[in-house]
Amino acid sequence: MSPARDTVLMSAIAVFAIAAPLVFPDFRTQIAMLWIMVLFAQTWDVMGGQMGYNSFGNIVFFGIGVYASAVVQRDWNLDYFAGLGAGMIVGAAVAVVAAAVMGFLILRMRGHYFAIATLGLGIAAGEIAGGWEYVGAGSGMTTPLYPGTIDGRNLFFAYLFFALAAITFLILKWLYGTRFGLTINAIRDNEDKAEAMGLRTGVFKSFAWSVSAIFLGLCGGAIGNLIGFVDPRDVAFAGPTFGVWMVLMAILGGKGTLWGPVLGAVLFHITQEMTWTYLLGWQRVALGLLIVVIVVFFPLGILGWARERWPHRFGHKVETS
Amino acid sequence: MTAMWDNIQLLIEAPLLTVQLVLDGLLIGAIFALAAYGMALVWGVTNIINIVQGEFVMLGGFVTYQLVQWGISPFLGIPIAAAVLFVIGYLIYRTVIFRVANQDLFISLLATFGLSILFQQLMNQIWSGNVQSVDPGLGTWFLFEYTVTIGQIKVLAFAVAAVIAVLLTLFLKRSRLGQAIRATAQNPQAARVLGIDTDRVYAATYAINAALCGAAGALVVMAYTVHPYAGLPYTVRSFMIVITAGLGNLPGVIAAGLGLGAAEGVASYILGAEFRVAFVFGLLVLILVVRNGLLARERKYLK
Numbered sequence: 034m035s036p037a038r039d040t041v042l043m044s045a046i047a048v049f050a051i052a053a054p055l056v057f058p059d060f061r062t063q064i065a066m067l068w069i070m071v072l073f074a075q076t077w078d079v080m081g082g083q084m085g086y087n088s089f090g091n092i093v094f095f096g097i098g099v100y101a102s103a104v105v106q107r108d109w110n111l112d113y114f115a116g117l118g119a120g121m122i123v124g125a126a127v128a129v130v131a132a133a134v135m136g137f138l139i140l141r142m143r144g145h146y147f148a149i150a151t152l153g154l155g156i157a158a159g160e161i162a163g164g165w166e167y168v169g170a171g172s173g174m175t176t177p178l179y180p181g182t183i184d185g186r187n188l189f190f191a192y193l194f195f196a197l198a199a200i201t202f203l204i205l206k207w208l209y210g211t212r213f214g215l216t217i218n219a220i221r222d223n224e225d226k227a228e229a230m231g232l233r234t235g236v237f238k239s240f241a242w243s244v245s246a247i248f249l250g251l252c253g254g255a256i257g258n259l260i261g262f263v264d265p266r267d268v269a270f271a272g273p274t275f276g277v278w279m280v281l282m283a284i285l286g287g288k289g290t291l292w293g294p295v296l297g298a299v300l301f302h303i304t305q306e307m308t309w310t311y312l313l314g315w316q317r318v319a320l321g322l323l324i325v326v327i328v329v330f331f332p333l334g335i336l337g338w339a340r341e342r343w344p345h346r347f348g349h350k351v352e353t354s
Numbered sequence: 355m356t357a358m359w360d361n362i363q364l365l366i367e368a369p370l371l372t373v374q375l376v377l378d379g380l381l382i383g384a385i386f387a388l389a390a391y392g393m394a395l396v397w398g399v400t401n402i403i404n405i406v407q408g409e410f411v412m413l414g415g416f417v418t419y420q421l422v423q424w425g426i427s428p429f430l431g432i433p434i435a436a437a438v439l440f441v442i443g444y445l446i447y448r449t450v451i452f453r454v455a456n457q458d459l460f461i462s463l464l465a466t467f468g469l470s471i472l473f474q475q476l477m478n479q480i481w482s483g484n485v486q487s488v489d490p491g492l493g494t495w496f497l498f499e500y501t502v503t504i505g506q507i508k509v510l511a512f513a514v515a516a517v518i519a520v521l522l523t524l525f526l527k528r529s530r531l532g533q534a535i536r537a538t539a540q541n542p543q544a545a546r547v548l549g550i551d552t553d554r555v556y557a558a559t560y561a562i563n564a565a566l567c568g569a570a571g572a573l574v575v576m577a578y579t580v581h582p583y584a585g586l587p588y589t590v591r592s593f594m595i596v597i598t599a600g601l602g603n604l605p606g607v608i609a610a611g612l613g614l615g616a617a618e619g620v621a622s623y624i625l626g627a628e629f630r631v632a633f634v635f636g637l638l639v640l641i642l643v644v645r646n647g648l649l650a651r652e653r654k655y656l657k
Contacts (some may be wrong), residue, residue: 047609059489065509088462089467111431119654138643142655142656143657144459144460145460145463146656148460149463150642153635153636156428157635157638160631161632166529170628203521277471280464314475314478314479317471317474317478319622321472321473322468322472324465328454328461328465328468329450329453332458
């Protein structure tokens with residue numbers, strides 16, 4: 034998209050993000066969740082869309098952030114905001130270290146082996162957290178109470194998560210325009226050739242995963258305080274919900290595009306909020322069906338389809354013969 | 355950590371306990387191998403990694419459970435579950451799988467993953483989220499003066515799994531369809547040139563795999579337990595066994611299946627039963643990393 038349109042769109046979103054929690058005070062938690070979903074889809078797309086490494090395990094970094102932050106807030110005796118800030122920073126740091134270490138081992142795999150290895154990683158992490166006494170095992174942990182009214186708390190988190198999603202978006206937008214973006218696209222298109230061209234693919238792959246991890250770690254560091262408790266399988270390492278949603282949202286919007294994950298996340302979250310309560314018990318049936326339908330009939334996603342349809346609008350030169 | 359060391363010491367001091375764990379592991383390992391054999395078949399022929407494999411196993415178990423509720427012998431559940439799953443597998447192929455069969459592998463991976471979520475919740479809705487089991491009414495053997503026990507049903511399940519594997523091998527070697535399946539696996543284009551309807555072969559392969567899982571599930575519900583969400587570990591075990599043994603290597607699949615069963619039994623005793631699933635998934639990552647690491651020395655990677 035052209036820079037001018039990008040700016041207009043970003044300003045519109047910023048206005049909405051600042052106004053919406055004030056105009057719709059009853060929906061502040063849902064709005065906070067919306068930004069979390071946007072962040073999820075964007076961070077997944079760094080790997081899955083831009084680099085072609087489809088990960089089922091990005092939820093690990095999120096979960097690490099959740100737990101690191103909860104432990105910091107439990108053990109460091111800080112007041113609420115200092116504890117939250119420290120927790121988010123520690124969460125992001127631990128997540129990046131995890132990404133670097135795991136990247137060294139797992140990013141050497143390709144294609145479906147990588148996808149399945151990360152799937153294993155995500156579930157193993159949840160199971161380990163669910164059995165580990167230090168972090169509360171199966172019963173999880175509680176996070177400190179917000180020092181203020183519930184309305185104030187919800188407003189704070191709606192803005193906090195918007196800030197996180199916006200920073201993620203801006204940094205990714207900038208990164209995709211640099212050599213880094215070109216390199217990970219080259220890795221997606223043909224890793225062997227990229228390597229033969231002298232690109233240090235291993236370093237770039239680890240770096241890309243660390244970029245994902247840092248934002249997921251920050252986001253995870255704060256979500257415990259939004260929800261109020263930390264559960265190993267339902268909040269932190271929630272593979273069947275958050276973990277699957279992030280893949281689905283990015284694909285729905287159009288993986289490998291800048292705005293696709295944002296669009297996918299917004300559409301998915303709104304649809305989900307409107308229908309989820311009516312689908313009691315059938316939610317995961319609907320989710321499974323949705324995955325199958327999108328993947329089978331609509332693998333390019335909305336923006337991916339639009340890019341095929343009107344390539345010139347996406348800055349691609351079209352040769353007509 | 356100390357509990358872990360205590361458990362290891364206990365195993366060393368009481369070797370019969372180790373015998374018990376390994377024996378139990380080997381017996382359940384046969385069922386893992388059966389599901390893995392089916393996965394290897396589908397993978398080799400249609401080039402799809404079937405993530406819904408474990409859910410097929412669970413579904414076979416629930417079909418048998420339902421038959422018992424209706425007063426039918428659980429042993430009849432083995433062929434009936436296989437037949438029901440054959441039909442389900444065929445329908446799934448005709449509605450979903452054939453559309454993703456020749457596409458990017460991630461697409462089929464994600465599509466079968468979606469099916470897996472769908473089946474989990476459907477089973478949860480139909481049979482509720484409780485752990486279910488069926489009592490086949492067989493006794494227990496005691497060895498070494500009552501220190502080691504073997505459920506007769508587990509031995510029977512082991513034997514049935516072996517018989518099914520032999521029958522399937524014979525079917526693939528001797529029958530017309532079996533030969534067509536093998537030909538398609540080797541070279542689908544050449545097979546088409548020779549007049550084999552490869553689409554039918556794919557459908558048959560997928561349905562046979564589902565039937566295999568159904569039979570395995572019937573054995574699981576009799577000898578062990580089933581649960582709507584317990585399918586994924588079976589998928590992962592199958593996958594692990596196949597990548598350890600390689601495609602089209604039946605002795606390897608059996609050895610890896612039995613080995614995995616025994617390793618899992620001992621590990622879940624040492625680490626504690628709550629870490630059993632973590633062990634399975636952790637082992638998956640470890641095997642992948644090691645196998646890929648060995649290939650990386652020659653600048654290759656898992657394909």
